[in-house]
Amino acid sequence: MKQINNILEHFGGVLILCVRSFAYLPSLPLQWRRLIEQCFLIGYTTFPIVAILSFFIGSVLALQAGYSLQAVAGQDFIGALVGLSLARELAPVMTAILLAGRVGSAISAELATMKVYQEVDALVTMNIPPERILVLPRLVAILLMMPVLTISANLIGWLGGAIIAQNIEFIQLDQRIYFQGIQNFVKFRDILDGLIKAEIFGFFVILVSCHVGLRTTGGPREIGASVTRAVVISLILILVLDYFVTSALMKF
Amino acid sequence: MNQNAVENGERQRSSIGLKIENFSKSYDLVPVLNNISLEVNPGEIFVIMGPSGSGKSVLLKHVAGLETPTNGRIIIDGKDIAQPRTRRELSMALVFQAGALFNSMSVFDNLALYPREHRLYDRATLRQKVMRALETLSLQDAAKKHPSQLSGGMRKRVAIARALVMEPELILYDEPTSELDPTMAATIIEVIADLREEFGVTSLVVSHDRDLALTIADRVAILMHGDLLEVDTPANIKRSENPKVKDFLNPVIDIKNPRFKKKDYSS
Numbered sequence: 001m002k003q004i005n006n007i008l009e010h011f012g013g014v015l016i017l018c019v020r021s022f023a024y025l026p027s028l029p030l031q032w033r034r035l036i037e038q039c040f041l042i043g044y045t046t047f048p049i050v051a052i053l054s055f056f057i058g059s060v061l062a063l064q065a066g067y068s069l070q071a072v073a074g075q076d077f078i079g080a081l082v083g084l085s086l087a088r089e090l091a092p093v094m095t096a097i098l099l100a101g102r103v104g105s106a107i108s109a110e111l112a113t114m115k116v117y118q119e120v121d122a123l124v125t126m127n128i129p130p131e132r133i134l135v136l137p138r139l140v141a142i143l144l145m146m147p148v149l150t151i152s153a154n155l156i157g158w159l160g161g162a163i164i165a166q167n168i169e170f171i172q173l174d175q176r177i178y179f180q181g182i183q184n185f186v187k188f189r190d191i192l193d194g195l196i197k198a199e200i201f202g203f204f205v206i207l208v209s210c211h212v213g214l215r216t217t218g219g220p221r222e223i224g225a226s227v228t229r230a231v232v233i234s235l236i237l238i239l240v241l242d243y244f245v246t247s248a249l250m251k252f
Numbered sequence: 253m254n255q256n257a258v259e260n261g262e263r264q265r266s267s268i269g270l271k272i273e274n275f276s277k278s279y280d281l282v283p284v285l286n287n288i289s290l291e292v293n294p295g296e297i298f299v300i301m302g303p304s305g306s307g308k309s310v311l312l313k314h315v316a317g318l319e320t321p322t323n324g325r326i327i328i329d330g331k332d333i334a335q336p337r338t339r340r341e342l343s344m345a346l347v348f349q350a351g352a353l354f355n356s357m358s359v360f361d362n363l364a365l366y367p368r369e370h371r372l373y374d375r376a377t378l379r380q381k382v383m384r385a386l387e388t389l390s391l392q393d394a395a396k397k398h399p400s401q402l403s404g405g406m407r408k409r410v411a412i413a414r415a416l417v418m419e420p421e422l423i424l425y426d427e428p429t430s431e432l433d434p435t436m437a438a439t440i441i442e443v444i445a446d447l448r449e450e451f452g453v454t455s456l457v458v459s460h461d462r463d464l465a466l467t468i469a470d471r472v473a474i475l476m477h478g479d480l481l482e483v484d485t486p487a488n489i490k491r492s493e494n495p496k497v498k499d500f501l502n503p504v505i506d507i508k509n510p511r512f513k514k515k516d517y518s519s
């Protein structure tokens with residue numbers, strides 16, 4: 001009972017935080033410096049790890065596809081398989097998971113520390129709503145950066161697949177055929193669906209991390225607990241949302 | 253005096269008073285403050301003294317509107333602080349006991365945040381105002397430092413300087429002179445008095461500092477274990493017959509018979 005109550009409270013809190021933050025949207029042009037700073041922060045903490053991971057995910061996809069398809073001499077479809085898996089599913093989900101680990105944890109730690117050491121209270125006494133300067137720029141920044149990160153993940157993953165497909169002995173698929181496969185099978189719609197998913201996951205990861213950070217009370221131990229909680233909630237949310245958003249997108 | 257203020261580019265300030273009505277606060281059913289009522293007049297310097305843990309910081313947090321009372325109301329300038337728009341209409345600053353500086357910003361940016369966010373001045377005026385506040389508290393060399401590079405007393409001074417830059421009509425100080433050397437403490441006392449002289453700023457000061465309470469306060473309140481024992485002028489408080497108040501203001505240090513070994517010590 002208490003658990004359910006807790007979950008509902010979190011849910012309501014996240015919603016309120018979202019509405020309150022976007023109520024300050026008109027102040028965004030005045031905060032462009034903060035917005036750019038957040039974009040860079042998200043970009044340079046997440047991009048390297050997204051690049052490495054998507055490269056290897058693309059590679060292993062090509063490897064697995066090549067291994068399974070060689071039995072039926074279907075190597076020509078490796079490009080389609082790698083391309084679609086990445087665009088529709090793996091790039092957005094993986095980017096969001098890395099975002100939760102790299103950025104979500106950092107945000108919840110920073111905001112929790114500010115809350116525990118009364119910096120948030122100080123903002124309130126200065127009539128500076130914490131939602132305006134702490135949450136809004138981060139939410140907008142992730143909406144801007146998530147497509148960039150996801151498209152990079154797609155491209156790097158495809159490249160990883162191509163290199164493996166061409167150079168592994170039992171596959172030896174010509175790069176032209178590989179990319180032809182991507183071109184023929186991956187439609188704009190598939191990439192768009194992936195970007196919509198990424199946008200939704202990224203937004204919720206940041207929103208939840210801000211929310212969990214700002215409702216921290218207590219001391220240093222609670223800061224650590226908040227970081228863990230933010231990451232765990234984010235991961236669950238990504239995978240649950242993944243199912244529902246994917247099935248919703250299929251209906252359109 | 254007013255002429256002087258205009259020349260310095262100060263914003264117009266008016267004096268505001270505050271009223272605490274039947275205020276009580278409990279945390280998880282543990283009472284911290286019981287039925288406090290007091291009134292601070294516009295332009296007054298009101299000092300609250302009391303032993304550690306008596307609830308002074310909790311009271312200030314409620315006056316600043318950071319927490320909601322269990323019972324009672326706090327009225328500032330005729331408006332209930334529980335109303336969200338009250339704080340927007342007031343100009344009030346709180347100097348936190350622990351400073352509550354923004355750790356990710358330099359000292360200069362800590363002071364500049366309020367005027368910047370509220371778009372009060374152009375760049376040159378802002379710089380001049382911030383530097384003047386820093387100079388008042390002998391902090392001009394620390395402008396570029398970050399809070400983690402400061403000593404405890406410096407952090408306290410930055411917190412006070414940050415409140416000065418806000419040019420509020422009501423300032424709440426939580427132990428402004430603790431952690432400071434005697435000269436610096438005297439400076440702070442002078443600053444508080446001067447703000448009243450020049451701009452009619454109302455000050456609600458929580459302090460253990462007898463010099464502060466007995467030299468510049470208009471009235472002093474003694475808070476003990478969540479109860480308001482006395483509210484009076486410094487002269488009358490000094491002459492108080494209440495044994496608890498007497499012992500608090502002039503504790504006799506008796507090595508032969510230390511108070512922590514007395515029977516009624518914890519009461």
Ligand SMILES: Nc1ncnc2c1ncn2[C@@H]1O[C@H](COP(=O)(O)OP(=O)(O)OP(=O)(O)O)[C@@H](O)[C@H]1O
Nearest residue numbers: 279280284302303304305306307308309310311349
């Ligand atoms: N958030 C809280 N939750 C529970 N109890 C609290 C909380 N904040 C304060 N208290 C309790 O309220 C009492 C008063 O605390 P407060 O910080 O106001 O003391 P104080 O008078 O400012 O003391 P000091 O002079 O040492 O700063 C203490 O017993 C403290 O344990």
Ligand SMILES: [Mg+2]
Nearest residue numbers: 308309349426
């Ligand atoms: Mg205190």
